[in-house]
Amino acid sequence: MTTTQAASMGELQERAHGVEHDYAKGSPHIRHHAVRDRLITSLHTLVQEVIDRNGQCRVLELGAGHGTFTDHLLAAGARITVTEMSTPSVRFLQSRFRHNPNVTVLHDQSGGATCRVGPVDAVVCISVLHHIPDYLGTVRQLVERIVPGGAFLSAQDPLWYPRRSRLSMNLDRNAYFLWRLGQGHFRRGLSTRLRRMRGVYDETNEADMVEYHVVRNGVDEEALRDLLAPAFEKVEVQRYWSTQSGVLQAVGERVFPPTTFGLIARHRT
Numbered sequence: 001m002t003t004t005q006a007a008s009m010g011e012l013q014e015r016a017h018g019v020e021h022d023y024a025k026g027s028p029h030i031r032h033h034a035v036r037d038r039l040i041t042s043l044h045t046l047v048q049e050v051i052d053r054n055g056q057c058r059v060l061e062l063g064a065g066h067g068t069f070t071d072h073l074l075a076a077g078a079r080i081t082v083t084e085m086s087t088p089s090v091r092f093l094q095s096r097f098r099h100n101p102n103v104t105v106l107h108d109q110s111g112g113a114t115c116r117v118g119p120v121d122a123v124v125c126i127s128v129l130h131h132i133p134d135y136l137g138t139v140r141q142l143v144e145r146i147v148p149g150g151a152f153l154s155a156q157d158p159l160w161y162p163r164r165s166r167l168s169m170n171l172d173r174n175a176y177f178l179w180r181l182g183q184g185h186f187r188r189g190l191s192t193r194l195r196r197m198r199g200v201y202d203e204t205n206e207a208d209m210v211e212y213h214v215v216r217n218g219v220d221e222e223a224l225r226d227l228l229a230p231a232f233e234k235v236e237v238q239r240y241w242s243t244q245s246g247v248l249q250a251v252g253e254r255v256f257p258p259t260t261f262g263l264i265a266r267h268r269t
């Protein structure tokens with residue numbers, strides 16, 4: 001990716017995650033107890049395991065938003081460097097954690113600052129890999145920063161579309177569309193959906209580019225697992241149903257095929 005592209009992606013991220021942005025609104029992993037509780041439990045377990053092994057847990061959390069999960073990492077005993085592309089979110093994080101010496105906020109406008117971060121015991125990416133065009137390259141660089149005994153956790157990314165059934169894709173898209181209708185975004189939702197059905201993506205429109213997974217068919221969970229496997233003793237992919245609507249989340253968890261995945265790699269070798 002060229003510098004110009006990286007800069008424009010930073011601008012698009014900032015437009016989509018501006019001052020008024022509500023990180024909870026369209027986020028199943030924040031809104032729905034079942035999904036959120038599983039994630040929080042995984043974060044606590046991960047930090048505890050790393051502290052037991054390494055005596056400390058220095059976490060690099062990519063794309064922390066407003067720090068919803070930074071709070072939980074802190075509560076578990078981690079020291080955290082959070083990165084953010086969006087300036088308003090950086091300001092929010094700086095203000096929120098200004099009295100906490102265990103949180104360092106890094107403004108990463110180009111997505112390249114992680115190379116400058118020192119060694120860490122764990123990397124956490126929550127609902128962020130699908131925003132990064134070269135997510136495999138990014139994860140490869142992040143793994144190099146993790147010391148032996150450390151861990152990598154990602155969560156809330158859409159499963160790779162080509163491996164999903166037509167039923168899975170349709171349930172997912174229709175559930176999202178119904179939720180958008182309920183939000184009163186009928187015209188914008190319809191025009192985005194029609195563009196996507198025609199395979200047309202607008203590189204200047206954050207609705208198409210920020211949710212980058214729609215441009216490239218989801219996030220390849222198996223490629224990520226294969227990338228992590230040589231560097232960790234154990235890599236686990238967790239697939240689950242996730243959608244915005246509370247009712248469809250409750251129904252889907254019982255009967256619908258998975259749409260989303262999380263990944264935990266333990267014990268860096």
Ligand SMILES: C[S@@+](CC[C@H](N)C(=O)[O-])C[C@H]1O[C@@H](n2cnc3c(N)ncnc32)[C@H](O)[C@@H]1O
Binds near residue numbers: 062067068085128131
């Ligand atoms: C869907 S939000 C998730 C925020 C938070 N992790 C959460 O779960 O509440 C994705 C965030 O990642 C940020 N972001 C996207 N690409 C990034 C990158 N390469 N480096 C740092 N932040 C990034 C965006 O600005 C946005 O705030």
